[in-house]
Amino acid sequence: MSDLKIINFMGQRKIAAALSVLLLLGSIVSLTMNGLQFGLDFTGGTQIEVGYEQPANLEQVRSQLQAAGFESAVVVHFGAETDVLIRLQRGFEAGLGDEILAALQRDSGHTVDLRRIEFVGPQVGEELRDDGGIGMLFALVVVMVYVAMRFQFKFSVGAVAALIHDVLLVLGVFSVLKLDFDLTVLAAVLAVIGYSLNDTIVVSDRIRENFRKLRTETPLEVINFSLSQTLGRTLITSLTTILVLLALFFFGGEMIHGFATALLIGVLVGTYSSIYVASNVLLTMNISKEDLMLPVKEGAEVDDVP
Structure with missing residues (x-):
């Protein structure tokens, strides 16, 4: 050797x-x-885009959603830091967008606009x-x-x-x-x-x-x-x-x-x-x-x- x-x-x-x-x-x-x-790619779910007046704090958004009962929500920036995409593993329901906006505006002092809400079918x-x-x-x-x-x-x-x-x-x-x-x-x-x-x-x-x-x-x-x-x-x-x-x-x-x-x-x-x-x-x-x-x-x- x-x-x-x-x-x-x-x-x-x-x-x-x-x-x-x-x-x-x-x-x-x-x-x-x-x-x-499994994520939404496998299960399907609802996708919601919201807009803030100022850059959004994603950790705060997650905490607000968890407190409102949306524990498995995926929260990410969507383009600008004022735009937030929320993905939920649940089907589309009437009034779901209003629930999300109420949860995000509660005790935050920020105005949040609902840009779009849609059901995403499973890709797999x-x-x-x-x-x-x-x-x-x-x-x-x-x-x-x-x-x-x-x-x-x-x-x-x-x-x-x-x-x-x-x-x-x-x-x-x-x-x-x-x-x-x-x-x-x-x-x-x-x-x-x-x-x-x-x-x-x-x-x-x-x-x-x-x-x-x-x-x-x-x-x-x-x-x-x-x-x-x-x-x-x-x-x-x-x-x-x-x-x-x-x-x-x-x-x-x-x-x-x-x-x-x-x-x-x-x-x-x-x-x-x-x-x-x-x-x-x-x-x-x-x-x-x-x-x-x-x-x-x-x-x-x-x-x-x-």
Whole structure:
């Protein structure tokens, strides 16, 4: 081996596996009992635009609506800071606009104008949700086939295990914290799948390469060496991505807050899973040099095989 400092990642694999199992069980229990807090994109609801004479304080608007019984209202600026968009998970009702205006004007001293009120139908229906679930299962099968063809079957099991691990943990956090799950969050979950798969492919490629180069080391030593080699690249990629997501999280506004939250969680668990899930699965399935040796051509000596 080179002078690279080898970190014994796999020495903690049993602790990491126990932690992953606990987190997955917690996510599954929460998703089963609490489900997801679907936003208007999935449920439909009422959208109300109001105008203020001065820049509106969104926190005060939320507090006023909560005090009036509209606890799940989503409040964001709509264009100028004097324009506010309110989204409610309830159907259109006669007098709803007057209730909202009364709640916003109560004890505020501000004049509030009702600009428009409309019912928004769900953009994602039950049929589309079901089709999306089937599509995601099909995508996982395609990923497994692709990784199996490019690397080896045991690598494909590790890659799919890491993807399922990451998606369930992101959904579990949203379920436990009862955060709104809308189309932007769904887009973030899909992005997490791509990020996690890319990270896992990079690590798998290095593991395969080192299994063919390092003939005397054990599988555990080869995997630790490979993870140590890719650690710098993994940390730089993750940290630069996290910096951008933190900027979106704090300064991107309410509309993409869920998107940034989901991606932040996804990047963290995706980095973890490429080390302690995908690689752990390889050791659990007893990956060996024989699994990755190139086939010997007829008439070639064994020592001639790269």
